[in-house]
Structures are given as structure tokens and as C-alpha cells.
Amino acid sequence: MLHAFKYDCLMQLILEDAAPPTRDPESAEEAVVALLMQAGRRLRTRHQDDQVDPSCFPLAKVLLHHPDGLRVSDLAARLHLDASTVSRQIKQLQDKGLLERSPDPADGRASLVQLSDHGRDILHAGFRRRLERIQSALDTWDEGDREQLRLLLARLATDLAAASDAAYAESSYTSTDSAPTREGNS
DSSP, rough: OOHHHHHHHHHHHTTTTTSOOOOSSSHHHHHHHHHHHHHHHHHHHHTTOOOOGGGHHHHHHHTTOOOOOOOOOHHHHHTOOHHHHHHHHHHHHHHHOOOOOOOOETTEEEEEEEEHHHHHHHHHHHHHHHHHHHHHHHHSSSSHHHHHHHHHHHHHHHHHHHHHHHHHHOOOOOOOSSSOOOOOOO
């Protein structure tokens, strides 16, 4: 019953993000979950100048770092998403002229997807708007607090990735019914 109480309290924290929280999180874990959900929701909020749904930003960020393009299957693997989810996002970007396909020189049957020049400009602008939102929130923080935040967030990201990878590996060895998937938010 204690777990149900903690879950209820955590959900209350998460759902109260429109107003100041009525109580502080009881643990660092509760604070992280509440913050990540709230921050994710706020960063996915569509800006009036956005020409792309923010759900495509993770895919676009990977493509920004691979200007020569990637196969859809490789892109899906890097994002830990199902290929059908990635294909829907690619179609959305391609329909807007933000993404191009080219033949894969290593395999004529396959194609590579990459951002068009226009796509890079549009997505850089979307990322810049979100960065400006965060900069505005941190304007009153002194440099020491900002650096401490940077270091702790980097550490948290590394530790979360390691924990996720360990959980995925464990599920791969213990699953007997079906192969594990790593479907993320689309």
C-alpha cells in the first residue's frame, strides 16, 4: 500500500505543473520524474513559429549529426524506436520538404535519409527557440549554480542511459515469450 501512496503523491506532483506545487517531492527520484515530465511537456509545446511537430526533434537531432544520411533502420536503432514510428516522422518531414532521400551507395536497394538545407534551417530555429526558453529560466542563476546544474544533469543522463541499457539487457535474457522492444514516445 505504501507504493500506491507514493505513486499517488508523485502523480499529484506531475499533474500540478500548471500551478506552483503544493508540496516538495519526498525524494530525489520523485523530483527527477516530476521535473522530466514537466520539462518534456513544456519543451514539446508547439511554438507559433514551429513548422515541425516537436515530436520529430529527436529524429532531427540525430540527422543533424549525420549530414550524409542514415538508413531508416539505423535511425530507428539510434533512437530506440520502432521503424514504423520513425517512418511516420520521416514522412512528415519529407512532406514539408525538410528531408531528402538518396540511394545508399553500399546497397542499391536501400535509401538514406538526410535533412535538406531548408530542413536544417527550420530545425535549428526550433531548437534555438527552446534553448532561449531555458536561457530565460536560468537568467537569474549565478554561474556556479548553472555549472553545477550542467554537471549534475550530465551525470544523471549518463546514469539513466546506463540503467536503461542494463534493464534492456536484463529483459533480453529473461524474456521467454517474445523478443523485447524498446519502443519510445512517437
